[in-house]
Amino acid sequence: MKTISLILLLGISIFANDSAHEFAPSKECQKCHTQIYDEFYGSMHANATVDKDVIHKAVWNKQVVMTKTEQYSCGKCHTPTADNLDKMLKPGEKAMPDAANATHQEAISCAYCHRIEKIEEHKQSNTNIISKTPKEYYGAGRSSLDSPYHKIKTDENKNFKNGNICVGCHSHNVNKAGLNLCSTNVNSEMNEANCVSCHMPKVEGSFSSIIETKTHAFHGFAGAHKNSDMLSKYVNISITRNIDNFIVNIDNRSSHALLLHPARMAVLKISVSRDAKTTELEKEIFVRVIGKDGEPAMPWMADSVIKDTMIQANEKRAVKREFKLQKGDKVDVILGWFLVNPKALESLELQNEKVATEFKVFKKESFSF
Numbered sequence: 001m002k003t004i005s006l007i008l009l010l011g012i013s014i015f016a017n018d019s020a021h022e023f024a025p026s027k028e029c030q031k032c033h034t035q036i037y038d039e040f041y042g043s044m045h046a047n048a049t050v051d052k053d054v055i056h057k058a059v060w061n062k063q064v065v066m067t068k069t070e071q072y073s074c075g076k077c078h079t080p081t082a083d084n085l086d087k088m089l090k091p092g093e094k095a096m097p098d099a100a101n102a103t104h105q106e107a108i109s110c111a112y113c114h115r116i117e118k119i120e121e122h123k124q125s126n127t128n129i130i131s132k133t134p135k136e137y138y139g140a141g142r143s144s145l146d147s148p149y150h151k152i153k154t155d156e157n158k159n160f161k162n163g164n165i166c167v168g169c170h171s172h173n174v175n176k177a178g179l180n181l182c183s184t185n186v187n188s189e190m191n192e193a194n195c196v197s198c199h200m201p202k203v204e205g206s207f208s209s210i211i212e213t214k215t216h217a218f219h220g221f222a223g224a225h226k227n228s229d230m231l232s233k234y235v236n237i238s239i240t241r242n243i244d245n246f247i248v249n250i251d252n253r254s255s256h257a258l259l260l261h262p263a264r265m266a267v268l269k270i271s272v273s274r275d276a277k278t279t280e281l282e283k284e285i286f287v288r289v290i291g292k293d294g295e296p297a298m299p300w301m302a303d304s305v306i307k308d309t310m311i312q313a314n315e316k317r318a319v320k321r322e323f324k325l326q327k328g329d330k331v332d333v334i335l336g337w338f339l340v341n342p343k344a345l346e347s348l349e350l351q352n353e354k355v356a357t358e359f360k361v362f363k364k365e366s367f368s369f
């Protein structure tokens, strides 16, 4: 009997603590936190739902068709403010994403993040424990006084200061076969940098319209979709010229792999200009392909990593090209990515979606010899 009650308890804690499941809409914050709201509104956190993110929708649709799923378990991280989140997560229930339900459309809202009290660690994925007090928000302690609209609690919650607030959703996501689909490698955190300092850097502009501050934490959440230019300083590109060849060095100074989601494909393009002629050299591809029996497979089917050439955390990757550089040559290097690996576009029916098919330039460098 003891083991059963333990399993039950663990089972329950994987889900949401639903007594806390009402959140102020993000729109309510706009009046006083205008700049933060505008940044957030365009971010992937505000757009993580099936209705707003076509890539998420494509993978979800595929799962519904292939496994006859009627439970949107993705809601745990993609629509955590849903008023029926418990149904989305409890075995045996049915709950699908609903465009007409305003609590689904809130996605990862202001009040949700700012009410994360603590994070429970679990094998499959972590769980955010939400404070039961509405209109009482945690922060990194930047305010000098309480706001007329809500209370501010900062003392006992260190997660906002040390950046751990993100790992309830971003640490890992392990599927039924035990394969980790997406990991930010939280255990190899760097000394000073953390999720928040890299992805929410301080930018100009006041954080509230009531008390002026010079800067605020960027709430557009720089990442693979948006504002990646804010992160390019964490990846250095240099060239070593040898007698018969040259090497492009990519130094990833972030605490996790260059890209994390298995749908991605990063590409390094290299060209050499000599006099009026430009020669394109072979591209280098960086991917982490998940699959089954040696073939690529969808995340819920995959049981292994079948190929991993992604640039890892703190890795310095050397890409060699057998090309003899001469004085006067110029080497142009472009590092960028496709959000969806072109090989997967058709099976996901995303071939006509710009966001999935366009090449996103992350960093460009030119080297003259």
Ligand code: HEC
Residues within 6 Å of the ligand: 024, 025, 026, 028, 029, 030, 031, 032, 033, 110, 111, 114, 137, 138, 139, 140, 141, 142, 143, 144, 145, 146, 147, 148, 149, 150, 152, 154, 208, 210, 211
């Ligand atoms: C009526 C104006 C008003 C509204 C509406 C409002 N806030 Fe605030 N908020 C403030 C003021 C004022 C401060 C404190 C500024 C200071 O002391 O410098 C503040 C501070 C904060 C902080 C700072 C915590 C820290 O680091 O110290 C957070 C987080 C916050 N608000 C979240 C929210 C959220 C989430 C919403 C919407 C659900 C919201 N606020 C709506 C006025 C408002």
Ligand code: HEC
Residues within 6 Å of the ligand: 053, 055, 056, 057, 059, 060, 063, 072, 073, 074, 075, 076, 077, 078, 125, 126, 168, 169, 170, 172, 173, 182, 223, 224, 259, 260, 261, 263, 339
């Ligand atoms: C444990 C939390 C968690 C759960 C559960 C989860 N996701 Fe996600 N998902 C994330 C995070 C975090 C990202 C962002 C990762 C990144 O950008 O590398 C993401 C990103 C994605 C993306 C990429 C979206 C884009 O626009 O590029 C897809 C597709 C996706 N998830 C599909 C799903 C589906 C389908 C489900 C449910 C079957 C699901 N996820 C469940 C956390 C989760």
Ligand code: HEC
Residues within 6 Å of the ligand: 044, 045, 047, 048, 049, 053, 056, 076, 077, 078, 080, 108, 113, 165, 166, 167, 168, 169, 170, 195, 196, 199, 200, 221, 222, 223, 224, 225, 226, 227
């Ligand atoms: C409630 C779960 C949750 C929390 C908490 C959370 N995220 Fe996310 N995050 C997601 C999901 C889901 C996505 C993918 C959205 C999509 O593409 O549809 C995402 C996407 C992102 C992206 C990719 C953006 C892009 O443009 O591609 C970044 C960067 C990110 N999150 C950083 C953070 C940081 C930093 C924190 C902590 C301050 C954080 N997240 C907290 C769930 C969460």
Ligand code: HEC
Residues within 6 Å of the ligand: 026, 029, 030, 033, 036, 037, 038, 040, 041, 045, 108, 109, 110, 111, 113, 114, 139, 140, 142, 160, 161, 165, 196, 200, 207, 208, 215, 216, 217, 218, 219
């Ligand atoms: C994914 C989680 C997440 C979401 C969503 C989010 N915040 Fe924040 N917010 C943070 C973190 C983390 C900090 C602390 C940043 C720091 O100061 O290091 C923060 C800081 C703040 C601050 C303090 C001032 C500052 O710039 O440091 C205010 C005010 C605030 N947020 C309001 C909002 C409002 C309003 C929204 C929605 C429009 C929102 N937040 C959405 C995570 C989030």
Ligand code: HEC
Residues within 6 Å of the ligand: 166, 167, 170, 184, 185, 186, 190, 193, 194, 195, 196, 198, 199, 222, 223, 224, 225, 227, 228, 229, 231, 232, 234, 235, 253, 254, 255, 256, 258, 259, 260, 261, 264
């Ligand atoms: C030293 C800076 C640094 C730190 C620390 C860091 N990141 Fe990143 N992150 C990057 C860079 C650089 C990229 C790649 C460029 C991009 O996606 O725009 C990236 C990309 C991402 C992406 C998009 C990946 C994808 O495939 O879509 C997510 C999500 C993300 N980081 C979340 C996190 C979280 C959560 C943490 C904390 C556990 C974290 N990062 C810590 C620099 C950092």
